[in-house]
Amino acid sequence: MKVWHVAAPALAGLLLGTALTFAPAASQADQDTATIVHERQQLMKDFGSAMKTIGGYLQGGMGTTEDVAAAAGVIADGAATLPDHFPAGTSMDDVMDPKTGAKPVIWEQWDEFVADAQTLQARATTVQELAMAMDDAALGDAFQALGNDGCGGCHKTFREKLE
Amino acid sequence: MKSWNRLAGAALAAAFLSLPAAAQEDAGAEDSPGAYVFHAAGCFGCHTAKDGEALAGGRALETPFGIFYSPNITPDAEHGIGDWSLEDFRRAMREGVSPEGETYYPSFPYDNFTRMSDADIAALYGYLMAQPASANAPPEHDLSFTFDMRSLLVVWRWLYFEPGPRPDDGLDPQLARGRYLADALTHCGACHTPRTALGGPDDDLYLAGSADGAEGDKVPNITPDKATGIGDWSEGDLLFLLKAGMMPDGDVVSGSMAEVVQESTRHYSDEDIAALIAWLRHIPAIDNKP
Known part of the structure; x- marks a missing residue:
């Protein structure tokens, strides 16, 4: 007991020293998390543009099936790397600047999150293949599946819509 | 033209004549009228907890009035609605009252479902009764003090609840x-x-x-x-x-x-x-x- 009392101030000093030593590193980490959030938000924006391209083709005959295939390819390729963009410590509770809508539940249900990314990749690949085969008739349903199972499946649980 | 009409009429009559039998047999099928109502009414979402059995209830609905836990609506006689008659079910949907005469909180949106047609209520009942039963017993509601009183529901119902389907109001x-x-x-x-x-x-x-x-x-x-x-x-x-x-x-x-x-x-x-x-x-x- 006595030993502990004597040791306590030393321990506190050690902890303080540690904190001081690592303070500059923490701000470096902040920059890193900011970069991570920026990059994944850009990835999502790219997905959104790709969805618009596919939707524009289906809705108004804008563009060609090659455009649709390329857009679906952007989503499929991005989906393959998607979990890498979500390292631990980058949830909406961890990173304030920039704001992120990544719910902490992502890391509580990581396997499901990864499975959702794989579903996204699979659905996007289906759209890509149908577009390359110029199968317009099947493309509408595949697009619906991409939006619902791919994007929406993950958004339902893991994403907070920011204003 | 005439023969086409006659053919169509016969086909239509046949379709209607076979409807009750077909509906009874396939009430739980995914292409049944009951399934269509079930999806459109969004029953699954609120009545299924995360990783829980389908329609077995227990999903928490956090509201400014407290936390509501959805009930089990599978055909389990004890924990679900297995011993409900169609009339019990119709009363729950149309009047917001349980078979025991208890008034539901409007977290169950019966102020919406009251507008459902008798046919849709019956089709939905058939569909639900054909689903797998679960013995899950969801938690009780956890409500804030003011709203933990079913007597307040009398006021709520008087203010906001108009039972029954709406007239078409001249809408096309x-x-x-x-x-x-x-x-x-x-x-x-x-x-x-x-x-x-x-x-x-x-x-x-x-x-x-x-x-x-x-x-x-x-x-x-x-x-x-x-x-x-x-x-x-x-x-x-x-x-x-x-x-x-x-x-x-x-x-x-x-x-x-x-x-x-x-x-x-x-x-x-x-x-x-x-x-x-x-x-x-x-x-x-x-x-x-x-």
């Missing part, structure tokens, strides 16, 4: 169907219409968005107001939203709306999609930013 059939889908089945207003302090819908702000929807999310204005609603969306935009969840900017909806699209609106027939879109473009534009 497509608009009437669209209103039926929005109000009686998919209950859009349960989230998109703000609530008063007493928890009733603020009808002056019908579908004009809510600052505190279920689960604390902000819910957007979906009236045709150009500035604060969706007045500048094309019909194609609305179609894509309801079928694929995609918004005009390419973003895809999140949270509760992702669920609504996945479980309800994507299953709509083309005619019903058109009817709901027509209704959403017909309602008054309200300038309201939640």
Whole structure:
């Protein structure tokens, strides 16, 4: 007991020293998390543009099936790397600047999150293949599946819509 | 022409004659009328807990009034609705009263479901009774002091509850169907219409968005107001939203709306999609930013 009392101030000093030593590193980490959030938000924006391209083709005959295939390819390729963009410590509770809508539940249900990314990749690949085969008739349903199972499946649980 | 008419008539008659038997046999099938009502009304979402058995209840609904836990609506006789008659079920949906005579809290949106037709209620009953039973017993509601009193429901019902389907109000059939889908089945207003302090819908702000929807999310204005609603969306935009969840900017909806699209609106027939879109473009534009 006595030993502990004597040791306590030393321990506190050690902890303080540690904190001081690592303070500059923490701000470096902040920059890193900011970069991570920026990059994944850009990835999502790219997905959104790709969805618009596919939707524009289906809705108004804008563009060609090659455009649709390329857009679906952007989503499929991005989906393959998607979990890498979500390292631990980058949830909406961890990173304030920039704001992120990544719910902490992502890391509580990581396997499901990864499975959702794989579903996204699979659905996007289906759209890509149908577009390359110029199968317009099947493309509408595949697009619906991409939006619902791919994007929406993950958004339902893991994403907070920011204003 | 005449022979075609006669043929069509015969086919139609045959279809109607075979309907009761077919409905009875396949009440639980995914292409049955009951399944269609089930999806459109979005029963699954609220009545299924995360990783829980389908329709076995226990999903927490966090509201400003406390936490509601949805009941088990599988055909289990003890914990579900297995011993309910069609009349019991009709009363729950139409009047918001349990077979034991207990009044439901409006977290169960019976102020919407009361507008359902007898035929749809019966079809839904048939579908639910054909689903697998679960013996899950969900927790009791955990409500804040003021609202933990069923007697207050008397006031709520007096203020806000009008039982029964609505007259068509001279609406053309497509608009009437669209209103039926929005109000009686998919209950859009349960989230998109703000609530008063007493928890009733603020009808002056019908579908004009809510600052505190279920689960604390902000819910957007979906009236045709150009500035604060969706007045500048094309019909194609609305179609894509309801079928694929995609918004005009390419973003895809999140949270509760992702669920609504996945479980309800994507299953709509083309005619019903058109009817709901027509209704959403017909309602008054309200300038309201939640």
